[in-house]
Amino acid sequence: MSSVLYDAQGPRAKRRNVLFTGLFVVALAAVLWWVYTSLDDKGQLEWALWKPFVHSEAWSTYIWPGLQNTLKAAALAMVIALPLGAVLGIARLSDHVWIRVPAAVVVEFFRAIPVLVLMIFGLALYANYTDISSNDRPLYAVVTGLVLYNAAVLAEIVRAGILALPKGQAEAGVAIGMRKNQVMRLILLPQSVTAMLPAIVSQLVVIVKDTALGGAVLTFPELLSSANTMIGYYGNTIASFTAVAVIFIALNFSLTTFAGWLEARLRRSKKSTGAVLGAEDMEELNPAGVGGAFGTGGEGGGPGGITDTRPPR
Secondary structure: OOOOOOOOOOHHHHHHHHHHHHHHHHHHHHHHHHHHHHHHHOOOOOHHHHHHHHOHHHHHHHHHHHHHHHHHHHHHHHHHHHHHHHHHHHHOOOOOHHHHHHHHHHHHHHHHOOHHHHHHHHHHHHHHHOOOOOOOHHHHHHHHHHHHHHHHHHHHHHHHHHHOOOHHHHHHHHHOOOOHHHHHHHHHHHHHHHHHHHHHHHHHHHHHHHHHHHHHHOOOOOHHHHHHHHHHHHOOHHHHHHHHHHHHHHHHHHHHHHHHHHHHHHHHHOOOOOOOOOHHHHHHHOOOOOHHHOOOOOOEOOOOOOEOOOOOO
């Protein structure tokens, strides 16, 4: 049986797919067995190395404080970078050169600098020119670097999402007398936010992961830095990094799952999908005929109806 999109597999194709699937499963099992035996030979699977994670001491002393700092830095960076990126993205679409050009320079400048360099620069700035305490400087530096870099990236996402809409959307708003800010606020942004959401969420995941750079370089006590401290006390390198990796996976998976739910909800809540309706679709939506949409006369005309001038079939 064939489909509109593809032809159904024949007997040879089915056997080939079964063979490839079996080979992949065998290769995956071999890799997992090699990892298991390598760790076991090095003594990394001993219960003494994994035992701290089943007690509250390791969580309350190392993991939970580090996780709190990670969430704090990521949340602050998201709250600041999202609106700042939206403003810069809209500014890049401005008709005024004195707005569009500076916004483009700012976006391209901070997109070109690695986020770690921005964090180091922020730490030096706060140490030399502010009165912020040495305990709070790493947090400020991490948030500053994350905001500057990710706001520039989010600005490009917003700009691309708005430009992806048909030009007729903006032209229709102008035609009915709306101002440019009204067209942007009421027509373009609400429609583009659904299309931009996957890319925005991907960048938010990057923010969560990049907080680890502050712990590796700026002595910011985030999750990964706390794991390193725990390794020095328990000596369980593989176990600690595995626990940190699982926590990061859970955080990012929760974020993407929420974004997927939000995107589906936004799509369902839209009254119009923007699809072009054909004649058959219009007949299905208005089975009473052309006149039914304007009055009660039906196709043949009458009070409030529209006369059908088409030749008889």
